[in-house]
Amino acid sequence: MTLGTAFHARTAVANRKMQWREWAGYFAASVYADHHDIEYNAIREAAALIDVTPLYKYRVSGPDATRFVDRVITRDATRIRVGQVIYTPWCDERGKVIDDGTVARLDEDSYRWTAAHPQLRWFRHNAVGLDVAIEEITEQIAALALQGPTSRGVLEAATGESFGDLGYYRRRPARIGDIELDVSRTGYTGDLGYELWVDWTRAVDLWDRLSEVGRSYGLRPAGMLALDIARLEAGLILIEVDYTSARHALISEQAYSPLEIGLDRLVNVGKPGDFVGKRALLAERKRPGAGRRLVGLELDWDDLEKLYGAHGLPPTVPAAAWRVPVPLYAARRRQIGRATSGTWSPTLKKNIALGSVEASHDRPGTRLQIEWTVEARRRAVRATVVPLPFFDPPRKRG
Numbered sequence: 001m002t003l004g005t006a007f008h009a010r011t012a013v014a015n016r017k018m019q020w021r022e023w024a025g026y027f028a029a030s031v032y033a034d035h036h037d038i039e040y041n042a043i044r045e046a047a048a049l050i051d052v053t054p055l056y057k058y059r060v061s062g063p064d065a066t067r068f069v070d071r072v073i074t075r076d077a078t079r080i081r082v083g084q085v086i087y088t089p090w091c092d093e094r095g096k097v098i099d100d101g102t103v104a105r106l107d108e109d110s111y112r113w114t115a116a117h118p119q120l121r122w123f124r125h126n127a128v129g130l131d132v133a134i135e136e137i138t139e140q141i142a143a144l145a146l147q148g149p150t151s152r153g154v155l156e157a158a159t160g161e162s163f164g165d166l167g168y169y170r171r172r173p174a175r176i177g178d179i180e181l182d183v184s185r186t187g188y189t190g191d192l193g194y195e196l197w198v199d200w201t202r203a204v205d206l207w208d209r210l211s212e213v214g215r216s217y218g219l220r221p222a223g224m225l226a227l228d229i230a231r232l233e234a235g236l237i238l239i240e241v242d243y244t245s246a247r248h249a250l251i252s253e254q255a256y257s258p259l260e261i262g263l264d265r266l267v268n269v270g271k272p273g274d275f276v277g278k279r280a281l282l283a284e285r286k287r288p289g290a291g292r293r294l295v296g297l298e299l300d301w302d303d304l305e306k307l308y309g310a311h312g313l314p315p316t317v318p319a320a321a322w323r324v325p326v327p328l329y330a331a332r333r334r335q336i337g338r339a340t341s342g343t344w345s346p347t348l349k350k351n352i353a354l355g356s357v358e359a360s361h362d363r364p365g366t367r368l369q370i371e372w373t374v375e376a377r378r379r380a381v382r383a384t385v386v387p388l389p390f391f392d393p394p395r396k397r398g
Contacts, residue, residue, distance in 0.1 A: 006142035006203030036225035046218025095280030096246035147193030190234020235389030293362035
C-alpha cells in the first residue's frame with residue numbers, strides 16, 4: 001500500500017491535479033503547478049521545495065562504525081571528517097554496483113546513510129564481527145530538498161544564521177524556531193541547494209515555516225518531473241534507469257561496475273582496508289578500454305528538423321524527460337550502446353541525453369547516431385559525445 005510521507009498533509013493540498021507517482025512505497029508528487037516547467041524554473045531561477053523523504057535512511061553507530069562503512073563503500077571512509085558528506089557507490093563481490101547514495105558523518109562514531117533501495121539486510125550481513133549498530137530510520141527522519149539560486153536566502157531568513165560558510169558536501173545542525181534539523185549542502189539538481197533532515201513529527205512545521213519565509217524568494221514546491229530534467233542537466237544518474245542494481249540484474253550484461261556508470265573516480269582501490277568488490281575492481285582496471293562507459297550526448301537539432309519536415313511537421317521534443325532505452329549507432333548502423341534517459345534542456349536550449357556506449361566510443365567529440373521515431377517510422381539523428389555535466393553553475397559550489 002502506498003503511503004503519504006511526513007509532508008503529505010501539505011503536498012496533497014498543493015498537488016491540485018492529484019498527479020502522483022510511487023517512490024519506495026510513498027506518494028511523490030509528479031507536478032504541483034499547471035505544468036512542470038514552472039517548477040523547473042523555480043529550481044533554476046529561484047528556489048524549490050522537493051520532498052525526498054522516500055529515500056531509505058540508516059543510522060550507523062558504534063566503535064566500529066567507520067570500519068563498517070569502509071568495508072562496504074568503494075571510497076576511503078577513514079577520510080570522512082565529522083560534518084562531511086560524501087557521495088558513493090557500493091558493490092557486490094563481482095564489483096557490480098548495488099546502489100549509490102550519501103554518507104554523512106554526524107560525529108566520531110555515527111553516520112547517516114541514504115540509499116535508493118532497501119539495504120538493511122546487506123549492511124547487517126557485512127557488519128559481522130564488528131561492534132556496530134545499524135538502524136533503519138526511514139520512518140523517523142523526513143527529508144526536504146531546498147534547491148535553487150535563492151535557496152540560501154530562504155534558509156538564512158528561516159534560521160537567522162549565515163550559511164555562506166557551509167561548504168559543498170558539508171553538514172551542520174541548525175534550528176528554525178524550536179524545530180531542530182540537520183542541514184547538508186547536497187542535492188540532486190546540480191544547483192545551489194541544501195537538504196534538510198528533520199524529525200518526522202516536525203516535518204509539517206518545517207514546510208510551513210519555509211513556505212512563509214520563502215514567498216519573497218520565489219519559493220514553490222517542485223515535483224518529480226521538474227527534478228528529472230534538472231538531474232539530467234547535472235549529469236546525475238538514476239538507478240534502474242541509467243543503470244540496473246546488481247541485485248535486479250537478470251543477466252550479466254545488466255550489472256554495471258562503477259567505471260561503467262561514470263563513478264570510477266569514487267573507487268579507491270588503494271585504501272588501507274579491504275572492501276566488498278575490491279578484487280573484481282582491481283582486475284577490471286587491468287583491462288583498459290574494455291566494457292562500457294557513461295557519456296553525455298547532444299542531439300543534432302538540424303537532423304530533428306529534417307525528420308519532422310519530411311512529414312510536413314514542425315520539430316517536436318517530449319515536454320518531460322524520457323526514461324526509455326533508445327539504440328545508439330556508430331558507422332554503418334552498428335549498435336554500440338543505448339541512450340538511457342534524456343530531455344530537452346530549457347536552460348541550455350539543447351536536446352541532451354545520457355548514454356551507455358562501448359568504451360571505444362566514449363571520447364568527447366565522437367559522432368554517433370540515436371534512433372528517433374517520427375510518425376511511427378524509426379530513423380536516426382546525429383548525436384555528439386560531450387563531457388558531463390551538461391550544466392555546472394559556479395553557484396553550486398560557491
